[in-house]
Amino acid sequence: MTLQELDRAYVLPTYARNYVHFVRGENSMLYDAEGNDYVDFGSGIAVCSVGHGNPRLAAAICDQAKKLIHTSNLYLIEPQALLARRLAELTGMDVQTFFANSGAEANEGAIKIARRYGTDDEGNVKRYKIITLEHSFHGRTITALKATGQEAMHTYFGPFPDGFVYAKNIAHVYDLIDDHTVAVMIELVQGEGGVQPMEKEEVQQLAAELKRRDILLIVDEVQTGIYRTGEVLASNLYEIVPDIVTLAKGLGGGVPIGAIMTTHKNILKAGDHGSTFGGNFLSTRAALEVLDILEERKNSGELDHMLLLFEERLKSYVTKYPHLFEKEVGIGLMRGLRVKEGRDAADIIKAAFKQRLVVLKAGKNTVRFLPVLTLTKEEMELGFERFETALGTL
The missing domain is CATH 3.90.1150.10 (Aspartate Aminotransferase, domain 1)
Structure with missing residues (x-):
C-alpha cells in the first residue's frame, strides 16, 4: 500500500x-x-x-531524552519548576502554572479553575456562567467546544455542559453579566475567527470592570502567546493582567505542551486536577529552550x-x-x-x-x-x- x-x-x-x-x-x-x-x-x-x-531545540530534546522523558507528576520535575518560574518572570505576572498537553486541555483547566472560584468550600455552586465571544475558538473537547462561540461546531456532540453564553462583541459582554457569572473568556486576536484583533481600550475597560465586579478574566493565548504578537503575551501588548492565561502551540516548538497560568494561587488542591503526561521532562525542557531562543531574538x-x-x-x-x-x-x-x-x-x-x-x-x-x-x-x-x-x- x-x-x-x-x-x-x-x-x-x-x-x-x-x-x-x-x-x-x-x-x-x-x-x-x-x-x-x-x-x-x-x-x-x-x-x-x-x-x-x-x-538548539533538537539538541535540548535529544539531551533530555537520553536522561529522562517522563516520570509522572507524582515526583519533582526540575524543568517543569524552572519553566513555571520562567513564564512568571517573562510575563511579569505573579502566577502559579499547571501544565497540560494542548490548548484544549489548557482551556478545560481554566474553566475548571473558574468553576472552582465560583464554588464555596462546602461545594455549593454560587457562580458558574462563563461568557465567551461569538466567532471564538477554544478547542475540540466537549467543554472547550461548548465554550467556542460558533454554533456550527455544536452539531452532533450534545448534550453539552451548561453555563456558556456568547457575546456578539466586547460591548455586549456587559449586557450578559448576571449574578451567576463567574468569568469572561476571550482571545485578544481571534485566530480561527478571521485573525480579528480586539480593540485595546475596550479590552482594558472590560478588564477593569470585571476586576471591580469580582469576575474572572480568562485570556486564551493558545495562538497569540509566546511572542506570536511580538510580546511574550498579547496580554502584555494590551497592558492587562488577566486572572487566567492559557498557552500551548508555540510554547514547545512542536513538542506538545499546554499551560494554565493563574494569579489565584493555591486555588486547586491535590486531586482537583491532573495530567499523566502534562509538564513532563521532555516537554518542559523543550519549552525552556524555545523561550531562550525567542527571548534572544526579541532582545536583539x-x-x-x-x-x-x-x-x-x-x-x-x-x-x-x-x-x-x-x-x-x-x-x-x-x-x-x-x-x-x-x-x-x-x-x-x-x-x-x-x-x-x-x-x-x-x-x-x-x-x-x-x-x-x-x-x-x-x-x-x-x-x-x-x-x-x-x-x-x-
Missing part, C-alpha cells in the same frame, strides 16, 4: 488532508519526499515557533524588525490587488488578508500551494499568515515572491 492508502485505510478521516508528504524542514522551509521545497507561512498552525529542524531587535517588514509587505498587496483583498488584519506575526466579497480565500490558498507556499485559511474568507518566529528576510522574500506569482494566476 502507498502511504496515502495507509492513511485512508487506518487513520480516522477527521482532516481534509493535502496529501503532500513532507520529510524534513529547515527553519521556514519544508521539503517533500520528491525533494521539492516549500516556504512555510503556516508553521504547523503557529506551533513551530523556532522553525523546523532548529538545532530581530523579531520586531521582521514584524514590521512582514506587515508592510502584506499591506502592499491590499494596494496592489484591490480586486482580491479588502484589508490587512492582525498583530505581530499573526496576520491575515481579508478577501473581498465574491472571491474565495480557498482559491488563493490553493494557488499559493501550487507555487510551493504554505498559507492557511481563517474565518469565512481570510488568508492567514503564521510564519515561524525565526523567519529570515531571505525566506520572507522567497515566500512573497511565490505568493505574488500565485496571485498572478488568478
Whole structure:
C-alpha cells in the first residue's frame, strides 16, 4: 500500500488532508519526499515557533531524552519548576502554572479553575456562567467546544455542559453579566475567527470592570502567546493582567505542551486536577529552550524588525490587488488578508500551494499568515515572491 492508502485505510478521516508528504524542514522551509521545497507561512498552525529542524531545540530534546522523558507528576520535575518560574518572570505576572498537553486541555483547566472560584468550600455552586465571544475558538473537547462561540461546531456532540453564553462583541459582554457569572473568556486576536484583533481600550475597560465586579478574566493565548504578537503575551501588548492565561502551540516548538497560568494561587488542591503526561521532562525542557531562543531574538531587535517588514509587505498587496483583498488584519506575526466579497480565500490558498507556499485559511474568507518566529528576510522574500506569482494566476 502507498502511504496515502495507509492513511485512508487506518487513520480516522477527521482532516481534509493535502496529501503532500513532507520529510524534513529547515527553519521556514519544508521539503517533500520528491525533494521539492516549500516556504512555510503556516508553521504547523503557529506551533513551530523556532522553525523546523532548529538545532538548539533538537539538541535540548535529544539531551533530555537520553536522561529522562517522563516520570509522572507524582515526583519533582526540575524543568517543569524552572519553566513555571520562567513564564512568571517573562510575563511579569505573579502566577502559579499547571501544565497540560494542548490548548484544549489548557482551556478545560481554566474553566475548571473558574468553576472552582465560583464554588464555596462546602461545594455549593454560587457562580458558574462563563461568557465567551461569538466567532471564538477554544478547542475540540466537549467543554472547550461548548465554550467556542460558533454554533456550527455544536452539531452532533450534545448534550453539552451548561453555563456558556456568547457575546456578539466586547460591548455586549456587559449586557450578559448576571449574578451567576463567574468569568469572561476571550482571545485578544481571534485566530480561527478571521485573525480579528480586539480593540485595546475596550479590552482594558472590560478588564477593569470585571476586576471591580469580582469576575474572572480568562485570556486564551493558545495562538497569540509566546511572542506570536511580538510580546511574550498579547496580554502584555494590551497592558492587562488577566486572572487566567492559557498557552500551548508555540510554547514547545512542536513538542506538545499546554499551560494554565493563574494569579489565584493555591486555588486547586491535590486531586482537583491532573495530567499523566502534562509538564513532563521532555516537554518542559523543550519549552525552556524555545523561550531562550525567542527571548534572544526579541532582545536583539530581530523579531520586531521582521514584524514590521512582514506587515508592510502584506499591506502592499491590499494596494496592489484591490480586486482580491479588502484589508490587512492582525498583530505581530499573526496576520491575515481579508478577501473581498465574491472571491474565495480557498482559491488563493490553493494557488499559493501550487507555487510551493504554505498559507492557511481563517474565518469565512481570510488568508492567514503564521510564519515561524525565526523567519529570515531571505525566506520572507522567497515566500512573497511565490505568493505574488500565485496571485498572478488568478
